[in-house]
Amino acid sequence: MSRPIDGHLARKRFGQNFLVDQNIIRKIIAAIAVKPGEPIVEIGPGLGALTAPLINAAGHLHVVEIDRDLIARLKEKYSAEQITIHEGDALKFDFGTLTQNAAGALKVVGNLPYNISTPLLFHLADYAAGVKEMTFMLQREVVDRMVADPDEEAYGRLGVMLQYRFHMAKLFDVPPGAFHPAPKVTSAIVRLIPKAASELDCRDEALLAKIVTAAFGQRRKTLRNTLKGILDDAGFTTLGINPGARGETLSLADFVRIANFCAVPA
Ligand code: SAM
Numbered sequence: 001m002s003r004p005i006d007g008h009l010a011r012k013r014f015g016q017n018f019l020v021d022q023n024i025i026r027k028i029i030a031a032i033a034v035k036p037g038e039p040i041v042e043i044g045p046g047l048g049a050l051t052a053p054l055i056n057a058a059g060h061l062h063v064v065e066i067d068r069d070l071i072a073r074l075k076e077k078y079s080a081e082q083i084t085i086h087e088g089d090a091l092k093f094d095f096g097t098l099t100q101n102a103a104g105a106l107k108v109v110g111n112l113p114y115n116i117s118t119p120l121l122f123h124l125a126d127y128a129a130g131v132k133e134m135t136f137m138l139q140r141e142v143v144d145r146m147v148a149d150p151d152e153e154a155y156g157r158l159g160v161m162l163q164y165r166f167h168m169a170k171l172f173d174v175p176p177g178a179f180h181p182a183p184k185v186t187s188a189i190v191r192l193i194p195k196a197a198s199e200l201d202c203r204d205e206a207l208l209a210k211i212v213t214a215a216f217g218q219r220r221k222t223l224r225n226t227l228k229g230i231l232d233d234a235g236f237t238t239l240g241i242n243p244g245a246r247g248e249t250l251s252l253a254d255f256v257r258i259a260n261f262c263a264v265p266a
């Protein structure tokens with residue numbers, strides 16, 4: 001078991017690895033670049049490594065935290081003018097309560113608990129229209145998958161589905177030694193900027209998700225096999241897509257073309 005930090009024993013089940021490297025903390029705060037009065041929410045404030053400088057910069061911060069002990073500390077440390085604490089699971093949190101008052105300007109940030117990072121990204125995608133920008137710390141391997149291009153090993157469902165909703169960029173790596181306790185893997189900071197409504201050109205997103213899931217479900221198989229029942233040979237010909245190719249060769253635009261082709265006409 002690792003030693004306590006600030007009298008708190010890190011809880012594994014809540015993915016608790018606390019940032020302790022002041023240089024990295026400064027770099028993350030600079031990347032977030034929050035301005036006074038900007039609406040901003042931090043997911044998983046923990047012991048407050050990012051919370052304190054974010055409150056200093058923004059004046060007020062919303063936080064979503066699941067650990068009651070950490071919530072009690074935050075309540076002691078900060079006034080209601082400085083912080084609004086939303087107690088509970090970020091996966092179930094209705095971010096609409098924040099986006100509805102933010103006029104598309106909400107910033108979302110966090111050193112995310114790695115055990116829930118993928119479902120949390122998909123949960124947040126539902127609120128993208130009200131968000132200006134998201135800056136997260138994630139496992140580097142997950143960030144690599146998010147920003148991967150076709151034919152790269154890391155390219156797959158996660159990347160395609162998030163790239164449909166967001167412009168994304170990896171900013172910098174963070175080594176395990178920047179945390180207590182140190183995780184086993186390297187982390188990275190990633191920025192997500194929601195795409196404008198005019199860029200979201202898929203008529204049926206649920207169908208897009210179904211097609212992408214099928215195409216990457218069995219990576220070694222050809223599209224003719226993985227998309228059986230969704231797209232027939234005539235469809236492949238019309239779209240100019242080789243049915244003998246594999247899913248990993250298709251771009252996001254190709255997947256959107258397939259979905260729009262298969263979608264029931266409006
Ligand atoms: N932000 C702090 C830092 O950088 O030192 C803590 C980061 S730690 C990796 C993840 C934080 O998310 C912890 O405070 C943990 O209690 C919280 N957390 C874990 N699961 C959560 C969930 N489902 N909803 C909200 N917060 C959660």
